[in-house]
Amino acid sequence: MTASAETLNPSSIAPPIEVAQRRRFWTNWLFVIPAMLFQFFWGWYPMVVAIFLSLTNAPIRGDLQWRWFENYARLVQDPLVPFAFRVTLVYAALSIALTFFIPILVAILLMEMPPKTMRIMMILWYLPLSGIASTLFWQYMYNESFGIFQWIATAVLGLEPQAFLSSERWVLFWLVVPGILMYGPGLYYMAGLQSIPKSYYEAAEIEGAGFWRKIWTISLPRLRPIIAMTLTFAIIGSLQEFTWMDLMTRGGPNGASRTVVMYMFTLLNNGRYGDATALAVMLFILIMAIVLVYRAVFKSDPDV
Amino acid sequence: MSLFPAVGRKQFRTRLSWYTVVAFLWLGVVLHLLPFYLMMVISITPASEAMSMPPKLWPSQPTLAAWRLVLNLSEVAKSVLAQPLSRYFLNSLIMTFGTMALSIPVTSLAAYAVSKLIKGRAAKNLFIFFIGTLMLPGIVSLIPSFLLTRNFPFPLPVAPHIPGTDIPFPTLRLWNTYWAVIVPAGFSAGNFLLFKGFFDGIPDSIINAARVDGGSEFNIFRRIILPMSIPVYAVVAYFQFGATWDSYLWPLVVIQDSKIAPLTVAIRSITDAFNYAGTTNPMTAFGASAQMNELLRQGLSWNGLMVLGLLQALPVFLFFIIAREYLLKGVKIQGLK
Amino acid sequence: MSTSTRLSRRDFLRLAAVGAGALALRACGVRPGNGTPGTTTRITLKTGGWPIDVPFTGEQLSAFQKGYNKAFQQWLDLNPGVTVEKIEFNVWSADALRTAVAGGTAPFQYPIGVLGGWNVPGIQASFAEGLFADITAAFHNNKVGDLLDPKVAASTSRWQTRDGIVFGIPYEVVSSEGFFFNRAHLAEIGMDEIPLTWTWQDMRELALKLTKGERKGLAMAAYVLDWILPTMGIDFDGLLSRYPVPGRSFNWRWDFTTFVDDIAEGVNLWRTMYFEDQSVYSDPNFWDFSQNGQLAAAFYAEKASMTPGIHLFFSDMANKMNKTIREADEFMGFVRQPLGPLGFTYQLPFSVSAWAFNPDLNPEELDKAVSLFSYMLLGDGFVTIAQEIYKETGDPSEIVRAIRWPFANKYSHTIPGVPGTLDEATGKRYSEAINTLFSQPKLPEVGEYVPAEVNRGPGDTPWYDKLTRWAYSTDPFDVKADAAELEKILNQQAKTFPSGVDEKAFAEGIHRYYQDVAAFLQANAPTFYEQRFKPFYDLRIKPEFG
Missing domain, CATH: 1.10.3720.10 (MetI-like)
Structure with missing residues (x-):
């Protein structure tokens, strides 16, 4: 769909298609990168830590010990x-x-x-x-x-x-x-x-x-x-x-x-x-x- | 006025169904208003009868004592409220608008990109990446998130040392600043869903037409999509306002300085002390009610709590009214087409 | 962002993208060290505002607040270099407190029960997990033991380990659960006081007699069976419904089937009161246990003659009803729960509520924290506060109105500088009832005999599930089947918890525990001993633990 829009572009000073596509690719990602950063650091990162803790004794303080699937088994x-x-x-x-x-x-x-x-x-x-x-x-x-x-x-x-x-x-x-x-x-x-x-x-x-x-x-x-x-x-x-x-x-x-x-x-x-x-x-x-x-x-x- | 026929409105059947609809809507309105009414009534009920069951529809002797007490709470009961109410109010406003200013642009741009710009498998994966965190109950990541505000980027109570030295890694501390509330809310998965749903409904043809005219993607978004989307921005802004304004547990753990604490923390701590006192376990009840004795001596009771509840809810009402105006702008756009 | 006056939309996006980086300029830093040893360090103690608060300010201070300020200043003068800082924190929120303790941001003092689940095994396990500071040195250094009431000092299960390591300071004394009753209503049926030896059957008759038109004899919450069944030895950690099994998994197993007829009897008693006699104001959604809830409201409005509570609510209820202590004594009395049909009660005459200290404090800070806490709540500071209240009001009963009586320290009866006794000030009838209650013999507590288990084992959720069903369900149910199911659930859960307790120490403690229980029951509840405990002992304890 994007490609067809490009070919219809009447502008004579339009850059070659690959360049335009590459640029579009990057502008597209610019829209999502800030959100990805926030979602990564404050969304997934603590969550993955929590998931990892489910495989341990998950102490509030003190030493971490592996429990593997013991919690799940219980x-x-x-x-x-x-x-x-x-x-x-x-x-x-x-x-x-x-x-x-x-x-x-x-x-x-x-x-x-x-x-x-x-x-x-x-x-x-x-x-x-x-x-x-x-x-x-x-x-x-x-x-x-x-x-x-x-x-x-x-x-x-x-x-x-x-x-x-x-x-x-x-x-x-x-x-x-x-x-x-x-x-x-x-x-x-x-x-x-x-x-x-x-x-x-x-x-x-x-x-x-x-x-x-x-x-x-x-x-x-x-x-x-x-x-x-x-x-x-x-x-x-x-x-x-x-x-x-x-x-x-x-x-x-x-x-x-x-x-x-x-x-x-x-x-x-x-x-x-x-x-x-x-x-x-x-x-x-x-x-x-x-x-x-x-x-x-x-x-x-x-x-x- | 699109569903009922433009002609033949006077016909009995049409009129009957019209009034049925009207009656149904007003019934809903009444049921919605009852809790508010109840809250108002309790707030002007004398403390002695404030918690009687069934609740009275109108107090025998209405009094504004609770309102007076609460508005002067920081003076009469400094131990209960460390700062004047206005200070907490301001803090809440700063955090709420800060969060909105950060989160709404970040979230909506991402939603737009996932909805319209990025296609195929990448879009699917991004979608799961963005909403996946909604699926784990937030409480389990509370401690890791909190530790991140202490020593970003380490979810640990103390930053580890750089290997082979005595120097700890440099870390970023957001904890006990406004940023600790604002930054972690920079992306909202719930709002992402709302935005994406709306953008999905915008026909691709509009965007393609604009591309033909040679606009950059960002300009297309700003000049074409954004004006069409004012209603959804109003709705999301309103939801976001309510959510941040009412958030309690997170600000409670990341902010300890009463000078920057939000209103919920001040109010909910009081109401919680009151509510915890109503528990199954005598030890729990007793413990929490130790603090209650102080509140009771100051004359705080259910009526006072309702005043606090109303004060807490007031800005959300106001923001709702503002958001509604923008929501209604959509009606005009609809009229133009 | 605070420096820029106005941001264009584009600037904003850029800033949002690098948000975290921009913040680094402002908020970069590492955790500061805890002072250097050997010098006179400045110590800052952070408090959530209760019970140690910063001095009260304002124009109209209550007598209590003035006294508090004075005592607080005295302590500061004795301890130069220490400051107390108030932070915005709610120590009653378990989620918040757990998080703060994990990250080292908790206030210096917090109630021991919030993280400990308000029960002895939970509190002991929490200490083992490191959620409370070990304050043994500070406790002895500040001679806190000498400040305590001897009875309180001896009741250690909620603030010391079995080996005498101290992790909490007793702060208030909690009576056994019981009922406040309306004296005028009682007088109407020709009664003056309710005897300590009343039974649940007596309760039923009394409630029926007190019910009059709209007025109910009793206001009762949904946990009612959790009060009735334990007096038959049946409880989540009941004497007859739980037995020790040392081994690699959790050390206890449950048995609700052997004495299931007792359960049926207790359930039946309550259901008769609620459904047939209609002498109870209750609802499955009433869970309040306090001076603030709907039950208490019915009691204040004299729509119910009795309401559940503990003695400490006396002052709160007086405040709530805007009555002086003397007026409150006229209005209501307090009696502990009725006994079971065989004369048994599981209730301790009282228990101790303690506060714990932040495990991140260093020894020097802990010492000051313990000093401040014990000074203000148990020692000289406490005396100053009481004296000031008396000076301001000229009425010793105002002390009781501000600080709930009896106290955990040794000043419950007389305070230097305050004439008369506090028993008189509290109201003769009420103080007599409480003093009698507190001098009742004490059932041995298992926590004082066996080492604490780090794994807390199955929770009481299934137990409460069955209680709510038995108390209120209008659908038919079968107590026998339910009891068997409950037993199965708990035992199946118990198997999945590893045990960290030394088997030998456990067996030895268990042996002593049941010996002491037997002796207690023979002296205080002989019928119960003969008909219930002995069969249980022969079945469950004797073969394994002799």
Whole structure:
């Protein structure tokens, strides 16, 4: 593609193609070199050190001793580890299924509002939420005795009192529910939607396309690269979820919401830095595998 | 206003679905606002009833006592807050804008290159190189990263000696400076994903057309891509602002001088002392609450914490409003086409 | 970057690319040496602000703060050349503290439990890993032992090794866990105090009687079974649920099946209180153990008659409710946890909370650090602070309001220059309850008998998993199956930890430990001894350790 652009170059003082290509090659890399340096020194370098520590006794102070795969062997034999991986995978799947798509729809709908309403709604929908307040709020919502959810279940729907977060079977579902509203990257979709020319929709309307059809044939395909990235992000993020359970359930009941990262923190707090690092590396491998598979399946180019 | 038909808006069915959409959006707004409302209410609730369950929708005797206490915290409780709040505020601003000024250009240029300039296997490998670090929980590399700020480029507590001499290798110490927060955040893998997604959506034809006109790659980026991308820059800037402004553990370990410490460290240390007191283990609870006694004597309670929380959140709100204006500029661009 | 006023975008990119290099001009340097020996060195101690702080400034200082400043100045006058510097640091964050200790940037003092996991094996292992300084020399040089209350000085498991190496200084005394109760509510049902010998069955009846309309007899957190089951000898490190197995792997194994009927009984008791009697204000998400949480709030608002706590919260709760110490004594009392059905309690009458010192300090710095810490919190400085508070307020109870009573030093009853006793100042009923509690006999602690294990072994996570399920699950479950599973998980984990403890020393310590436990139980809980401990001993200990 680059070559064809070169041959079309009408400029008579253009340098020979190889020279131009070589120069282009170097300017291309100039774009990425600063980022590579930062990513190397502050991203990979400490991480590789950490991975290397997972093969040792990983002392906080004192002498380093090789343990090779002893830490890994210990984790493999720990019944809580496969359990934590299962919880993590189920949580990630639930969280993506339930929380990923609604914000896309909300962003599309928000763009439909008259400009003034949209300006207000946008502020209110995407107001950044503070940790303490939202935790307090959701703990209150979920309280089994006087929470709003319980009130809805018993007084409005006439059901038996529900267990919510203390039900082993449903706890992951209930942990995901707040994310339906509170999930972040809606703003990002709006940025993407704004780059869609209005004429596309007008043309579609002339062809008789309705509400859903326009979303399906114009909005979503144009958002596709953006969705590809947010989905990558969501996959990685949900597989590493920890804070939310830590605040709401502390991994309970009976470990039903203890994710891998949460177990990793438990190990850290038990002074098992080497084991914690090894567990993180195991999670790293899993996430990497999932992301690679996903990237192979989901092509992000809208023009294909 | 692109999805609803331009004609026939008065039809009953169209109107019904229109109002359904409006109602749904407002419902979301209300649910989003409840936690804020709760926070405001608790902040003006007298300390004695601040932590009652269920929370009250309006306090029996609203009071601004907590606000007054917090705003004068550095005077009434110097042991709790070493510097005036404004100092921490300024430090946070310096770190946040410093990080943004470094990270956004570095990250977006790399994302653009990987999205549009570099093709094939190199692009794939670069992509993994750039986002791979996201996949390892950051906490495990905390200690090595921290040691790097002490003796760059050695992830060791003390720089090793040059072989055969008594002289240690010269090292760079970022620790306990603003740079210790700014430099390690020079590239953001998360923002890279956001930028790349957006750039991927820009048709190659636009760039090729510009190449035909003979622009250098950098000029194409600056004159054509950048104006189109204002909305995504606004969004990323906003995310980055929020992330840096709220970061706590990293500044806590790399900055010890209260003159350059950010607001989170000052506030979160207080709120954490308060929260740690609520733990399973009596020994933990007791330990943390030793510090709490001091805070309690100064009159700090849940209402005060909410004030601190609101103060902490305020700049993010403000920045959000600013970013929103730029985000909305995209609408105008859309109108031009 | 600070020198250039305005950067063009291009300049900025260039700068960003060489960012690290540009910084070198400003921040290049190596770690400075630790002073030269033999000269009067200037020593700087860095503190996170608690409990040793720099002098308080401001116009309206509290009596405590004035006293603190005075005592602090006295110490500085005695120790020329030492400065104390305040740094921005949160010693309660385990992540931050671990990192700072790794890189040598920790403050000079930090709580021993944050890195030690707040339990004896963890604290001992942390010292073995080098996370705390060995302060034996400084401790003896400053005669800290003489400043301590004798009972505290004798309770060494959290700040000394078995061989007498000192790595911490006791700072406060923590009572056994128990309940604060509302005196007025108790009076309504014709009771005055709760006896120390009450059982969990008594608790159930009491809570039921105290429940009245909206008001619940008890506010209780989700760790409730972690209080009930241990009084039956069943715990993560319980007397009957864990037994020693010396060998190359971790030295302990678990057994939750032999006494599984006891577990079922305890679970049943709680579930009756919670689900049937409805005499408890609780929720699986209540984990607070403090004066700040939702349980305490219910207690303050008199919506619950009892709330869990430890005696130290007394002063905090008084502050929180804006009550004087005397008013607080009128309002509430404190009693330790109920006993198990067979009269056993796992609880020590009290335990000691200690602070550790930064292992990067040199001996001279350590000496000053220990001197400052013990002076301000245990010795003459402490006396100065108390005297100042008394001088300012004319009320000895204000001392108790500012510094939580009883103290770890020998001034718990009288302080020179302060008239009367502190027991009176604290409130007669409350101080009597605490003094009685503290003089209870002490169950032997295994940590004082066997050498510390560097590998901390399996964590208590699976234990808590089962507790939350048993306490609140509304889905059916089987205690027997769960107990077997718990045992299997822990034992499988235990096998994977190598042991670094000398087998002979371990066996010898274990032998003495169980002898002492047996003697203690025969004297203090004879029924429990006969019906539970003896069968356990014959099954698990006798064959191997005689």
